[in-house]
Amino acid sequence: MPIYMDRHDIPEAITAEHVAEMHREDLKIEHLFGCKGMTYWCDEKRRTAFCLINAPNKQAIQDMHDHAHGDVPHRIIEVDGTIVESFLGRIEDPEKSQKTELNIINDPAFRTIMVIELRRVSFLVGDAQPYQNQILKYKKSILSSIEKFLGRIVKQKSDYFLLSFNSVTNAVLCAQEIHSHLNSTSNNLSYTGIQLSIGLHAGVPVTEKESIFEDTIIMAERFCAIIHGKIVLSHEVWQLYESENFNVKLNQNNLKTLSIGEEKFINLIMDYTEKEWTNTSFNSDDFSKNLGYSKSQLYRKMIALTSKSPNNFIKDYRLKNALQLLKKNAKNISETAFTTGFNSPAYFSKCFLDNFGILPSKYVQNYTV
Structure with a gap:
């Protein structure tokens, strides 16, 4: 039977105790609807509650809920129990205190989400094995930091980590330690051309999207995609960190904290780029025309945020995707060039060489076999 998570936006008068009472009423009659309540989360501060339920369908x-107490959920999505546990730390009710009749769970489902991307930015013929050795060493360091700061791994690939933290402070300190290890003498990976980007955002599991924490994950990934080589904190993460850590200084050299306006600009840029990047005619003129900025305004904002001009940002985005296609052996070089929006294989090869220090043909020979 599928598992669902629902969201209730609770009025000011409703407390964690009220939510516990409603959960108890659900459990009394759940069998009548073929459901089994697994657990719930309640966040009095943000006025939200989330239920995790085995059920035949959303209507059940x-x-x-309607029959038990009348508080019908505002949103229901289907979820994977293992993924829920990775994000939230549990899929069952915590043990009830022996001194209480109700199992009051004042546990917010609000989490800080971290995305880590390891991006290869340069290649040397013959360095594939040294690179693999170094990256394995560095990933062990990342895993050690995650454990130290009580992070949970939701997804892990060779060049990507998706993590969940209950504590925003732990998430920020973990990111700082991971970034500092990359630049330490004992772990230096500069000769292998590794660029580390970390994005942190915070949110709740169920929004208008179809997947758990989808909005939050997308935003953290976009931070990594648009601002390379730094730890990028959303405005909310930075505000929460500061509220918990008065007068605690962070290393600002590797940190970028975003304003709400910058976050909106990132979404504008990425929404349009993701829609148009494969179009060979897509350039900075399209950006300024469709995003409502003059060319000079767009240039200044892009340089300030990404250190790249609009055209260089587009080219970099295309090359990143081209590298992934070649790595997967999904297409040959000519097909890759046209698929990723370049108007000729020759120009694609030139841009690839300028960016990565190796021709795409040499990359295919040395790094994809």
Whole structure:
């Protein structure tokens, strides 16, 4: 039977105790609707509650809640129990205190989400094995930091980590330690051309999207995509960190904290780029025309945020995707050039060489076999 998570936006008068009472009422009659309540989360501060339920379908959950207490959820999504546990740390009710009749769970489902991307930015013929050795060493360091700061791994690939933290302070300190290890003498990876980008955002599991924490993950990934080589904190993460750590200084050299306006600009840029990047005619003129900025305004904002001009940002985005296609052996060089928006294989090869220090043909020979 599928598992669903629903979201209730709770009024000011409703407390964690009220939510516990509603959960108890659900459990009394759940069998009538073929449901099984697994657990719930309640966040009095943000006025949200989330239920995790085994159910035959979404309608059964609506009917159960309506019959039990009348508080029908505002949103229901299907989820994977293992993924929920990775993000939130549990899929069952915590043990009830022996001194209480109700199992009051005042545990917010609000989490700080971290995305780590390891990006290869240069290649040397014959350095594939030294690179692999160094990256394995560095990934062990990353895993050690995650454990130290109580992070949970949701997804892990060779060049990507998706993590969840209950504590915003732990998330920020973990990011700082990971970044500092990259630049330490004992772990220096500069000769292998590794660029580390870390994005942190915070949010709740169920929004208008179809997947758990989807909005938050997308935003953290976009931070990595648009601002390379730094730890990027959303405005909310930075505000929460500062509220928990008065007068605690962070290393600002590797840190970028965003304003709400900058976050909106990132979404504008990425929404449009993701839609148009494969179009060979897509350039900075399209950016300024469709985003409502003059060319000079757009240039200044892009340089300030990404250190790249609009055209260089587009080219870099295309090359990053081209590298992934070649790595997967998904297409040959000519097909890759046209698929990623370059108007000729020759120009693609020149841009690839300028950016990565190796021709795409040499890359395919040395790094994809």
